[in-house]
Amino acid sequence: MSYLFSWRGIPVGRVTLRRSAGQFTYVSRHLHTRGGQVGERKQEVTLALSAEGTVEGTDSVPQALWLWRGPPRPGCVTGREELTGREGAHCLTAVRGAEAEGTLLGSPFRARYDAQGWLQVLEVGESRFTRSAPGEKVRPPPELFSQGVPVQGNSGVLAFEPAWAVPGRVPGMTEWDAAAARALAARVHAAFPEKGPGAADWREGGAGEAGGCLAHALRFAAEAEARGHRVALVHGLLAVEGGPARPHAWVRVALPGGGGLELDPTSLDAVRPETHLALALVDPKGTSVEAGERWLELLRGTHRVVRRP
The missing domain is CATH 3.10.620 (C8orf32 fold)
Known part of the structure; x- marks a missing residue:
């Protein structure tokens, strides 16, 4: 399942989540535009999971996996950012129908789910992740520093x-x-x-x-x-x-x-x-x-x- 990643309304990449027997894979594709050239940086992390869905050998839940199917149960768990490995409190503080609110390592988030419980939209600060249709393409982002910094x-x-x-x-x-x-x-x-x-x-x-x-x-x-x-x-x-x-x-x-x-x-x-x-x-x-x-x-x-x- 894939999600378009945008910042301040500008699409800048895609995140793909995959779960198979005993493991969870997080793939990030980040688009850049510099000097009129468009490039893509891909980062992929696969984590081995215990039967309880935690990272093998720890009590930490992969951050995206915790949010992916839900909403999660109210309260806090120890979560891990897939790309950075940072761990800390991931808390769900409110559920209103198909919407949920909480914090990820102290940063407020809002999430919306469909009738089957799959994550549709996640907002964290100025970043937004929106579930994308199969084959949907991401337009290259503008060059954010084309004029330089004064x-x-x-x-x-x-x-x-x-x-x-x-x-x-x-x-x-x-x-x-x-x-x-x-x-x-x-x-x-x-x-x-x-x-x-x-x-x-x-x-x-x-x-x-x-x-x-x-x-x-x-x-x-x-x-x-x-x-x-x-x-x-x-x-x-x-x-x-x-x-x-x-x-x-x-x-x-x-x-x-x-x-x-x-x-x-x-x-x-x-x-x-x-x-x-x-x-x-x-x-x-x-x-x-x-x-x-x-x-x-x-x-x-x-x-x-x-x-x-």
Whole structure:
């Protein structure tokens, strides 16, 4: 069964749920538009289930499975987000006919079910999931940052107001020699004869010959891991003086002694506070929930980009 996923009324992807003997599968297909190119990122998680419908070996219920057939019983259970693995209270607080209300990890939700008890619509914040007909297609979303993000101020280092905390490392990063990391950045840069948004931006490891900043960063991370090193992917903004800031991605390498080195394989330009502004640091193979939430905050206008002398 599939659901169209929309944000602020804009369709941006599809979620498909499948249950078979002893397991539950959650598939997310997220559409992106950058530079006029449409890409799709697919993430799939299959969880083994106990006879009671909990994740095997735990007391947690997959979040989508808890909501899928219902409404659920009033009260709270421990639920797990399929893609992130986050666990916490999932509570049903009210049922009015075919509609139900509650909270998912503290976020309010509203759900509507059909006469057979299948979930038809789920609303969480500004996100909406609507059951789709078989074969129904999703129109490519507009390019949300086509005009970039305005930057206030004429010179100085870039910053967010209010500020966002970005850690120096993510769990699992391994220390690496700076010279070897720079050499890999140059190799990745040369591996993409066509630089610009393309299919490689949405493929695991940035596979392909045409790709933008995300493909370069993912390729760097994949080749670093093949050499026994784990790095972090940086989601952020790139700006030159006098212009807007635009979404960009680069990498951060852990150096011996606790330091770090940021590299931009796309351009090989130095990563400087006057040009690069980190929004979130993530595992290249993990989900980017925090980054996604912060991009949405920028679109809402709750944070702005400034230059500080």
